[in-house]
Amino acid sequence: MITGILTGFGILLFAFVWQTSLDGINRKIVGRFQKRIGPKWYQQFRDIFKALSKTGVTHGWVFDFGVMMALGGIMATVMFLPVVGYSAFPGMDNFFIFVYLLAVGMLGMAMSSVGSGNPLAGIGVMRALTQMVGYEVPFMIVILGIIFGHNTSSLSELAAIQQASGIMTWNLVKMPIGTVVAYISLLGMLGKKPFETFIAPAEIASGPMVEYGGKQLGMLMIMHEFATFIEVTLFVTLFLGGATTLFGFIAKYFVVYILASLISNALARFKIDQVIKFYYKVPITLAIVQALMVVFLGWGV
Amino acid sequence: MNKDIKNLVADIKSRFELVGEDYPKDDQAALDFNSRDIHSVLAYVKSQGFRQLSILSCVDWIKDNQFQLVYIVFNWETGIRLQVRTRIDRSNPKFTTVTSIYPGAKYYERDVHEFFGVEFEGNPDSYKQLFLENWDDMPPLRKDFDSKAYSDRKYPVREYAADFSKAGDKK
């Protein structure tokens, strides 16, 4: 029990430190791509702690409670993640747990930002939920194909199956179409550029975050780091065979995340109707093709 | 002066009493009318394709004690820009609204009322503020409005130990 809790907090700490540093490194890399020097690698830490050191403005108890609920929900989700074989709650890392626990955090944020009463926040939340409907469907079809093929929905078991004989048993190799679909969905989850519609700083003034300042903004930034960690870890575990060593995990994570943000910096932003149209045309078709191949032809099992 | 303008001006001349005319550019004409003719002129040129009222402007001729209202209308088919001008009395500036012909004039009339104090009868909104919020003096674009005195009275001026304004004159 005690070890479980300690492991959970260890995973939390690792998730925060690693993802926040990576965000700083990412800003540096993006800066270099734009021929800039870029900030220090620990800039993201400074931003978060600066935000926490400022005074916050409250807009009623729903506003404050929603932030806590978002951060708490996301932190609980992180504690369930199996990272490099460590798990706070062994045997409870079913994929669907993450789907539902992630929703708690997201709904907390939606509740809080609508509670601020700013119309732009309402627009942002509406767009975020619409976009969620867009990327969840193709992602779920692909994941259901994987679960059907491997006969398990436990993350650690899925990772173990993929680690059986090196790179050839990764889902990346066995289900390449599904991987592409899941990666496009991952871009939507992370809010990277073509699917950045719900943030859109120049258009709706950063959407759901419009009324946050000071402490609440700091908490939301931490929540965002954790959410990114969950989403990228899910992708690494489901498609890149998880990892048995910390170094392998970090390397895979790095590649996935940096590639996403490089794609983000090369593209422009979709409108929300274009996002939905795109997700319901290309990725969903590919996802159904992938699922049919898995279910009827037995390819990639 | 191109052919379209020539025909248009000849047409207008045959219908209305023209007080003065001017052609600042090839595709522009400035025509002066008596103020009682303005509404029928505008209604007529609108029926001739001048669908857009680009702006309603005003000029303060303080020596003649007159305001000049300038309706600039634009024709999207021929590309002609027509200025329909008239002069009204400055001491009692009143005119009738043209919102029944060009509904967009609503805001231009508020603008002119705010900056020149011309009243537009028939436009209930023309008294509301548009650009200047809580203005507390005479309309600021009249020629007898002293902008410097207003600025000095209302906004504190920074005091300097040396007078830099004379420094440039000495050499």
Next chain:
Amino acid sequence: MDNTVEKQENIRKGWDGISRFFRANSIWMLMYCTGCCAIELPQAMTSRYDMERLGMGPMATPRQADVLLITGYLSLKTLRRIIYAYEQMSTPKYLVAFGPCTLNGGIYYDSHAVINRLDQYLPIDVYIAGCMPKPEAVMNGFNDLIGMIKRKEANGWKKYEQNKDWYRKNQIQALGELRIKDEFHE
């Protein structure tokens, strides 16, 4: 009893020192582009001068921002919105003024619509000279601001809270009333 107060004071001072380190190195700015000096900011932000290496970045709303940049002349209408934005920002907040227009009115010294001295209405931490200031001057001004935050000198927001009555009196003298009520504002 005195001991606990002293301890709390020490803790507060220590926390203040730590947070000043973070605040000095992570400045988010709200660009309310009032006048022509705003055209110098894209240069300072992009690859030529790269503001981000100082930890500065643009932010979308006043709530998130730390520093309000007044880029140029302020008409009365803009001044009203600037006051709204400044009062919405969460403390500590800083204010950087560009060009001579904010200092003494600049070339608009005799205009009926443009204020002369911004420091009568809002507390200013740093002035940047030049009409318009070159990007080097802008970067230098931001460096000054960072130094002032580190040395605890950038406390215009404290001044504003202490002398709120005086500032409010000046604001009302220029604006008539602070909250405008007409058909465009509910």
